[in-house]
Amino acid sequence: MESIVFGIGITALAGALATVAGAAEDTESNIGSQGDPNSQVQLAPQMGYIHRIFNKAVAGEPPAYGLWIALGAGIAWAFMAMQINPILAIVLGCGLATFIQGVYATTAYLGRTASLAKFGQPVYVDILKSVTTVTMAHAFVAIFTTVTMCHLINAALGHPFPLPLLGLIWGIALGAAGSATGNPFYGKERQYQSQKFGAGVPIAASGNIVRYAEAGERNSLDNGWYTAKLGGPASGVCFGLIVFLELWRTVLFEPVAAGWGAIVVGIIMILVFAVIDRYIEVWARKTYGPYTTPEKEASS
């Protein structure tokens, strides 16, 4: 009984860390215009819309975060193998991983922008100086919380995988959660505030992203401020739930039927979530208007 209570406590702590990680990850990627919103930021100068938005395309978020977290975990593992205190080891590992992230961000911005010289998009050095450091700060929060969570899973829950491998797996999961949950909020709403809500992006509007703010010109910090309100926390809840439910079912049901109990509970959870998702989708379509023409609606 005591071990189960301990396990649930660790599970809750890991879920809380994952929630912070998800929120920081989404805000970081939105400030850097990483993931799918990147294509519009990249396209805008080609359509004649020169902008002052940070364009950091390192890779998709899942592989990029797979690297940052695996790197933080790998260096932390190496320092722990050298008998350094785990907390110090994790902080040092995450610090070095954040440095790598920052360097990749600057080279991605310089490379993409220099390759768009034909369309007159200038390189803004002040963007590099002011925005890279903000993404690095958010990345540090995301990397530190996720590596700490992996260390808890490994050291407290006794997961058989070594820390770097757990870091790789949960890093990819973190990037995927932030990419799937948070990006639409930035890419479809924030970049296209001038379009009608829910209208999608017609070809004529491609690249016509919002470039001017209430006062002056919009920059990526404005985008981070905006998405930190809803998109970030939504990503955090998504990743937190993934981690919490995954560990919860393992801690509680692994002793049942030699491990098969956890697998069966996992399948049941997937089915329950599929039903919930379908319900929300149908409800949203009914409430916020069908995407069909009025004539079709009348005939059906």
Place this chain on the structure above:
Amino acid sequence: MSVKIEVIEGGMPHTNIMIGGLVVSVICIYLTYLNVLTGTQLFAFFGGLGAIAAIVWGSHTIKHLCSYGIGTGVPSAGMMAFGSGLIAMLFATRYGVAAPIVAIILAAVIGAILGYVANNILSMHIPVMIQSLVEMAVIGALTLMGFAAMMTGSFELSSMTVGQVTILGLSLPSYQASLLGGALLATVFMLGGIAIQHPFNACLGPNWTQDRMLMLAAECGFLSMIPAAVMSMALVSMPAALISLIVSLVGWYYTYANYIVLSKRDAAEWLDAKPIPELEGH
């Protein structure tokens, strides 16, 4: 059917880069064998240099392959290279001194099979697909072997599976504390996978230039070598790890500074805290 949308204009032809990358990479990985001959671990950093040569070659192979309109496939090409190269590299480490050569041959076979499947069974019909996937698998295997040799001091399986654990001042061999047992290879996999795709992914566009992309590839290689050198502190002797760290820091600073100079050369304008320029018609 795919249409080739970008042409490599000017610069070095791909064949030269391929031969140069292959030769330098193999020679550098073999230079780590000096560790065995001299009984030290001080020559481990050559493994990292071999990996960097492979990464530079790999970035150009991705450019070569992705010029057939596979724009969104750039990051996945890096993962593909390392996924196929990993099998060849791990298998080859059993063959002692012949390991790098065995890795190249085996990776080429795996790459050829994958290329055949992609082109003929999945019907992609991209002219350079088979050649590129063969190259990518070899590059993946050489990069992993280079970094593994740098972090353990040798490219043999025994050194990658046995680490040292110190308990109460007593040093004991342990699988858990080794490159494979600690899964540090997973970190190396991602380090190489991102480093190999980043140069072309970052530099693609109408004003792509070869020298800028290759400089970025070298920068990514040295940047990946820095954390690899830090992680190697747990596996090789401290002087050997420090030599790797110094070599990587110096190389990274040199390539990063040069990359910024090249970006400044190619950029439309280099502005500091200036507004959006007014263009005609907008």
